[in-house]
Structures are given as structure tokens and as C-alpha cells.
Amino acid sequence: MSDFAGMEELLQDFLTEANELLSDVDNKLVELEKHPDDAKLLNDIFRGFHTIKGGAGFLNVEELVKLCHLTENLFDRLRNHEIPLNAELMDVILSATMGVRDMFGHLERRALPHPADPALLAALKEGVEGNLGKAPPEAESAPEPTAAPAVSVGETRIAQPGDEPDWQRLYDGLLDRAPAEAAVVAPPPVHEVQTRGPGRRASDQPEGEPARAGRRDNDKVVVAQETTIRIDTNRLDQVLNLSGEIGLAKNRLNCLRTDILAGKTDGETLRALDEAVSHLDLLVGDLQNAVMKTRMQPIGRLFQKYPRVARDMARQLGKNVELVLDGEETELDKTMIEELGDPLIHLVRNAVDHGLESPEERRAAGKPETATVKLSAQQLGDHIVLSISDDGRGMRPDVLKQKALEKGLIDSDTAANMDDKHALHLVFMPGFSTKDQVSSFSGRGVGMDVVKTNIQKLNGRIEIKSIVGQGTTFSISLPLTLAILPVLVVRIGTQPFAVPLSLVREIITIRPDEVQEVSGRATLLVRDEALQIRSLAGLLGWQQERPPAYGVLMQTTINSFILAVDGFVGRDDVVIKPLEDIKPKGVAGATLSGDGSVVLVLDMEQLLADPPIEKRNDLFDMAA
Amino acid sequence: MSQNMKFLVVDDFSTMRRIIRNLLKELGFTNVDEAEDGVAALAKLKGGGFEFVVSDWNMPNMTGIELLRAIRADADLKHLPVLMVTAEAKKENIIEAAQAGASGYVVKPFTAATLDEKLGKILQKHGVPQ
Numbered sequence: 001m002s003d004f005a006g007m008e009e010l011l012q013d014f015l016t017e018a019n020e021l022l023s024d025v026d027n028k029l030v031e032l033e034k035h036p037d038d039a040k041l042l043n044d045i046f047r048g049f050h051t052i053k054g055g056a057g058f059l060n061v062e063e064l065v066k067l068c069h070l071t072e073n074l075f076d077r078l079r080n081h082e083i084p085l086n087a088e089l090m091d092v093i094l095s096a097t098m099g100v101r102d103m104f105g106h107l108e109r110r111a112l113p114h115p116a117d118p119a120l121l122a123a124l125k126e127g128v129e130g131n132l133g134k135a136p137p138e139a140e141s142a143p144e145p146t147a148a149p150a151v152s153v154g155e156t157r158i159a160q161p162g163d164e165p166d167w168q169r170l171y172d173g174l175l176d177r178a179p180a181e182a183a184v185v186a187p188p189p190v191h192e193v194q195t196r197g198p199g200r201r202a203s204d205q206p207e208g209e210p211a212r213a214g215r216r217d218n219d220k221v222v223v224a225q226e227t228t229i230r231i232d233t234n235r236l237d238q239v240l241n242l243s244g245e246i247g248l249a250k251n252r253l254n255c256l257r258t259d260i261l262a263g264k265t266d267g268e269t270l271r272a273l274d275e276a277v278s279h280l281d282l283l284v285g286d287l288q289n290a291v292m293k294t295r296m297q298p299i300g301r302l303f304q305k306y307p308r309v310a311r312d313m314a315r316q317l318g319k320n321v322e323l324v325l326d327g328e329e330t331e332l333d334k335t336m337i338e339e340l341g342d343p344l345i346h347l348v349r350n351a352v353d354h355g356l357e358s359p360e361e362r363r364a365a366g367k368p369e370t371a372t373v374k375l376s377a378q379q380l381g382d383h384i385v386l387s388i389s390d391d392g393r394g395m396r397p398d399v400l401k402q403k404a405l406e407k408g409l410i411d412s413d414t415a416a417n418m419d420d421k422h423a424l425h426l427v428f429m430p431g432f433s434t435k436d437q438v439s440s441f442s443g444r445g446v447g448m449d450v451v452k453t454n455i456q457k458l459n460g461r462i463e464i465k466s467i468v469g470q471g472t473t474f475s476i477s478l479p480l481t482l483a484i485l486p487v488l489v490v491r492i493g494t495q496p497f498a499v500p501l502s503l504v505r506e507i508i509t510i511r512p513d514e515v516q517e518v519s520g521r522a523t524l525l526v527r528d529e530a531l532q533i534r535s536l537a538g539l540l541g542w543q544q545e546r547p548p549a550y551g552v553l554m555q556t557t558i559n560s561f562i563l564a565v566d567g568f569v570g571r572d573d574v575v576i577k578p579l580e581d582i583k584p585k586g587v588a589g590a591t592l593s594g595d596g597s598v599v600l601v602l603d604m605e606q607l608l609a610d611p612p613i614e615k616r617n618d619l620f621d622m623a624a
Numbered sequence: 625m626s627q628n629m630k631f632l633v634v635d636d637f638s639t640m641r642r643i644i645r646n647l648l649k650e651l652g653f654t655n656v657d658e659a660e661d662g663v664a665a666l667a668k669l670k671g672g673g674f675e676f677v678v679s680d681w682n683m684p685n686m687t688g689i690e691l692l693r694a695i696r697a698d699a700d701l702k703h704l705p706v707l708m709v710t711a712e713a714k715k716e717n718i719i720e721a722a723q724a725g726a727s728g729y730v731v732k733p734f735t736a737a738t739l740d741e742k743l744g745k746i747l748q749k750h751g752v753p754q
Binding site for chain 1: 636637638639640642643646680682683684710711732733
């Protein structure tokens with residue numbers, strides 16, 4: 001049973017908002033290390049803890065109130081320049097934010113958090129007293145809770161309503177009130193808030209209540225967080241307006257249908273029909289965009305976490321790093337932001353751990369000791385490009401090849417023929433790790449292969465650019481949304497297939513006499529680039545019935561090649577429906593075309609997993 | 625007191641605005657608008673129509689106490705009742721609020737009953753019939 005029965009929605013709101021606040025605080029703490037006297041930063045951090053405390057008070061999460069309260073007091077003294085900020089104090093503060101995050105974790109599971117670590121609370125109290133960082137070492141190493149007696153600041157300001165009768169009287173005196181009123185202080189809020197909860201919200205959102213009750217009964221409250229989203233009301237209004245207009249357009253079409261069914265097919269009626277359909281077309285497109293926009297969230301929410309990650313890790317590795325964020329306002333589909341969390345964290349860790357040199361190495365190389373890792377996002381056309389660049393040692397293709405050889409991931413033939421670009425991509429192979437000893441950071445759990453797989457699941461691409469001695473950049477290119485996929489529809493015979501447009505570079509005509517055979521494979525020279533031809537029919541395991549007439553120049557993360565097809569239908573924006581029971585190899589799902597026929601949407605990655613070798617003759621010399 | 629009285633709830637933490645809005649609703653006040661800081665609040669108040677302000681203290685851009693002073697300095701707004709809501713249960717804060725002309729002061733967390741009582745006193749003082 002949840003500890004928060006009846007306060008489900010409130011708790012959810014609190015967690016969403018407080019998590020953002022805490023991430024913001026985390027970032028500001030990283031900033032604070034650089035500018036320890038920045039009054040605005042100190043004030044903002046103070047307010048962060050203060051606000052979280054205020055919300056926690058209403059939810060009766062006493063342990064969280066206590067922890068935030070102490071931390072807030074510390075910042076109150078810091079911002080008033082009553083105590084100096086030193087490294088030890090900073091560590092205590094960072095542990096306190098971790099403690100707060102930990103408690104959020106409990107709350108997310110609908111459980112009341114345990115009391116914070118007594119050592120942490122004691123250290124905070126010491127900090128408030130200004131004793132941290134100058135006390136004798138033996139006192140620091142074992143901070144006893146009892147070592148901080150008479151914590152004046154902490155005790156006098158605990159925000160218990162019962163603690164304030166004196167002030168109340170004083171205040172009433174100032175307002176010329178009868179002192180008798182001073183006796184009335186707020187009763188402890190605990191029971192009242194809980195018992196009132198459901199009634200209050202029932203009137204708030206009538207249809208929400210049964211669903212919530214059901215969820216509680218099943219004790220499946222944890223999923224709740226992923227299913228809520230904060231939307232700018234302007235965007236919702238846009239959706240509402242458009243659906244209203246679509247309703248009007250539908251009415252217009254209804255009228256025209258009645259007219260046409262009654263035999264009225266003069267030029268004017270048909271023109272009106274044409275206009276109404278075009279108008280509807282426009283509105284539906286707008287509505288799709290507007291709905292998509294409701295799911296868009298600024299990527300800054302995700303980026304916020306990383307300065308702290310980079311800082312903590314650099315500190316433990318003895319490196320100096322500054323994480324620079326750019327384009328935080330860039331918006332991306334909510335699902336994608338969630339899915340990107342792990343891959344990005346891995347790339348940031350990877351950059352700090354493997355990409356960056358130690359301060360000594362950097363000095364020797366004539367670089368500034370503090371390394372820079374830049375995390376940026378920008379929208380390019382209908383794609384979002386995220387990049388993680390470091391100014392570290394760069395990646396050496398020959399070393400990567402050697403490693404892959406040693407680990408038996410590739411054979412020497414492949415290594416010899418492999419160009420630098422492909423060599424860099426070796427890091428995405430399962431089982432590849434450039435450091436002989438897996439470090440406690442980058443090597444934890446997931447590898448770069450998982451990063452790549454996750455990005456590909458989002459229909460994204462990941463590229464590496466690296467210059468030895470200057471640094472490495474990982475760029476991730478993602479479609480704006482997963483809901484609508486722009487595709488190129490191609491044909492084999494009469495069967496249409498959809499290919500993700502993001503992979504299509506260009507369309508070419510295949511002339512059989514220009515097709516050559518290179519190392520036993522059908523190849524075509526396109527602007528001096530030798531590209532292998534792979535027929536879609538062959539990839540699907542179909543019989544090639546006639547020589548393919550057209551080629552689609554495809555660019556995947558691994559390579560470029562020409563997908564040979566019989567013809568084109570055109571480009572389209574489709575919504576993919578997954579195939580539940582049958583899963584043919586290389587098919588991601590199905591969609592309906594404008595004329596109502598079923599189009600299979602291809603999963604190129606899967607399709608290319610085990611391609612047959614096609615000689616020139618297989619494709620162009622049919623036994624005709 | 626009139627259940628139609630129009631409130632402005634000022635707080636930078638939307639969860640807190642919602643809590644206060646819910647408490648007010650529980651007391652029968654449903655005509656509630658929100659602002660996320662003093663600047664936004666002042667802009668809304670200048671638009672007119674508000675009869676009661678419930679404001680947080682600690683906010684970015686313009687704090688609650690600055691908002692209170694601005695309200696008291698504005699000929700059109702100075703008669704508005706302003707209830708300060710805060711977790712700052714510090715003596716000097718209460719004095720500061722009283723001196724700036726706060727109509728009341730309530731410390732977080734509080735219950736609907738506490739709020740009701742504070743509102744009642746303030747409205748009585750401001751001469752609004754109960």
C-alpha cells in the first residue's frame with residue numbers, strides 16, 4: 001500500500017517539478033565550484049532547497065524536510081558570507097543533493113524515505129556552524145551526530161508551525177491585533193491533509209479519480225511517471241482549435257457529399273469538393289504537427305544532469321574537465337528524450353574516461369589543463385543532431401584495428417581493407433573496449449554497442465569524427481519524432497515497400513552495361529565511388545524476376561550501397577503499425593498507402609544483417 | 625465572505641500553486657488565478673479584478689516582499705489584502721512583512737483550517753462582510 005494514498009497526483013507533480021529543480025541545483029553547484037562567491041548562484045541554490053522543503057512539508061515527508069532544511073541553512077549562511085565555501089563543505093553539499101535525490105527515489109516508489117545518513121546530517125550541522133574544513137582531522141574523519149550540540153540555527157528555524165507562537169504574537173502586535181489570537185497556531189497538518197485528499201481531488205478532476213484508484217489497487221504506481229507530460233497550454237489550445245476547424249471542414253464535405261450523391265456534379269460543386277479536400281489536407285497536416293508538438297520537450301531537461309556526471313567522474317579520475325552545454329532549448333519527442341538518457345550518459349562518461357588525457361599529459365602536449373567536453377543539440381531540417389565533442393587525445397584507427405584483431409572481432413583481411421572511418425566505428429562492435437582494464441565508469445554495464453543499438457532503435461544514426469591529438473566528436477542524428485516516419489516508397493513487381501527516407505541519399509538509374517563486378521560482387525561506380533549493388537528482392541529472399549531498373553543510394557552507419565528496385569511510388573509520411581504475430585525478416589511494420597493498400601516498412605539494419613553475395617550475372621542476366 | 629472572490633496565487637513552484645489552489649477550493653473559493661513570480665503577479669494585478677493576493681516569499685525576478693511593497697505603493701492596488709505564505713519562520717522576516725504592510729502571514733506547511741482562519745481574520749479586518 002502506498003504511503004501517499006490520496007495524494008497521488010500531488011506527489012507526481014511534486015516529483016516532476018522537484019526533480020527539475022534538483023538537476024538545476026546540481027548544475028549550479030558545478031558552477032559554484034568555479035565561482036564560489038557568486039551571490040546569484042548561492043541564492044538560487046538556497047531557493048532550490050527551500051522550495052523543495054516547502055513542497056515536502058505539505059506532503060509530510062519529514063526526512064526530506066529535515067535534510068533540505070539543513071542544507072538550506074548552510075546556503076543561507078554562505079550567501080550572507082557568514083561562512084566560507086571550502087572543498088570539504090562542497091563535498092558535504094554534493095552528498096546532500098545525492099541524499100535528496102535518493103529520497104526522491106523512495107517517493108517515486110511511493111514510500112516514505114528513510115532518515116538521511118546521520119553522518120551527513122552531522123556534517124551539514126558542522127558546516128552550518130562553520131566548523132567544517134578547519135576542525136582537526138580526527139574530528140572530521142568520524143563526525144558523530146553528538147559532536148554537534150546546540151545547533152542554534154537548525155533548531156530555531158525548523159518550520160514547524162508549533163514553533164512560532166512568539167513570532168505570531170510579535171507579528172500580531174505589529175498589526176494591532178488582540179494578543180489572544182496568538183494562541184491559535186496551526187495544528188499539525190499530517191492527518192488532515194491525508195483524509196481530505198481524495199475529496200479535494202475528486203472535485204478537481206472528476207474522471208481522473210477512478211483510474212487513479214485502480215492504479216493504486218494494483219500497486220503499479222511506478223509506471224505513472226512515464227505516462228505524464230507537461231504541456232504548454234498554448235500548444236493544447238492549438239490542437240483544440242485545429243480539431244474544431246477539422247470538424248467544420250468535415251461538415252462542408254458532408255454537404256458536398258449529399259449534393260454529389262443527389263447527382264449534382266457541375267463544375268462548381270467539384271471545384272468546391274477539391275477545395276474542401278485540400279483544406280482538410282492542410283488542416284490534418286497542421287493537426288499532426290500540433291499533436292507532435294505537445295510531445296516535444298526541451299532537451300535541456302536531459303542535458304542538465306550531465307555537468308554533474310562529468311564533474312564527479314573527472315574528479316575521481318584526477319582530470320579537470322568543463323562540460324559546455326549548447327542548444328538546450330532544442331525540442332525533441334518526449335519518448336526519445338527518455339531513451340537518450342542512457343546513451344548520452346555513456347558517451348559523456350566515455351569522453352571523460354577514454355577521450356581526455358590526464359592534466360600532465362595535456363600539459364606535455366601544450367594543451368590547457370582543463371579539458372572541454374561540449375554537449376550540443378541543434379535542429380537541422382527535420383532532424384535533431386546531438387553531438388558530444390572532447391578536446392582530448394583523439395582515436396587512432398590503427399590502434400582500434402589492432403585491438404579488434406586481438407579480440408578476434410575482425411580478421412586481418414578485413415583490417416587491411418578497412419578505411420579509417422570504418423575503423424573508428426569498430427568501437428561499436430559488441431565486445432570492444434579500448435582500455436585493457438575496464439574502468440569502473442565507462443565499462444559499467446553497457447558498452448558502445450548498446451549505445452549504437454539504442455540510437456538505431458530511435459531511427460537515429462551515430463557518426464564519429466576524430467583527429468589524433470585534437471579530440472573526438474560523436475554525432476547522433478535523430479528524426480524529430482517517432483510517431484511519423486518520412487519514407488520513400490519503392491516497388492518490387494507490384495508490391496510496394498517503404499524505406500526510411502533518412503537513409504536515402506539519392507536515386508539513380510541503373511544501366512546494366514555500367515555495372516561491374518568487383519571481388520565477385522555487382523558494383524556500380526557513382527562519381528568515382530564504387531558502391532555495391534544489393535537487390536531488395538535478393539535481401540528479402542525473393543526470386544529476382546527482372547533486372548532492376550533503379551537504384552536507391554542508401555547511407556547507413558556502416559556503409560553506403562545501392563538498393564536495386566523495380567520502380568518508385570513516391571515519398572510519403574507514414575505511421576508504422578507493428579506486426580504483432582508475424583515478423584518477416586527485415587520488416588519493421590506495416591502502413592496503409594493512400595489508396596488503401598498495405599505497404600511494408602523495411603528495417604534496413606535487420607535486412608542487411610546477413611546479405612547474400614550477388615554477382616553481376618545474378619542481377620542482370622536472367623535466363624530470358 | 626463571497627465565494628466568488630477572485631484570488632491571485634503567486635509562487636514560482638507550480639506544485640505549491642496547485643496546493644494552495646486546492647486548499648482555497650476546499651474552502652469554496654474557485655475563482656483563482658496564478659502567477660509565477662512578482663513581476664507576472666503585478667502585471668496581472670494591474671489588469672484589475674483581483675480581490676485577494678496569496679504570495680510566496682522566495683521567488684526569482686521579484687520576491688514576495690518586493691511584490692508586497694509594489695502593491696502598497698500603487699494607488700489602485702494598495703487596498704488589496706495580501707497574505708504572505710512562506711517557510712521562512714524567522715522573526716526578522718515576520719517583522720519585515722508586517723512593516724511592508726502584509727495583511728497576514730502563514731508558515732508552510734499549513735492546512736485548509738489554518739488558511740480559513742487567516743483569511744477570515746484578514747477579511748474581517750478589511751471590512752469584508754462574512
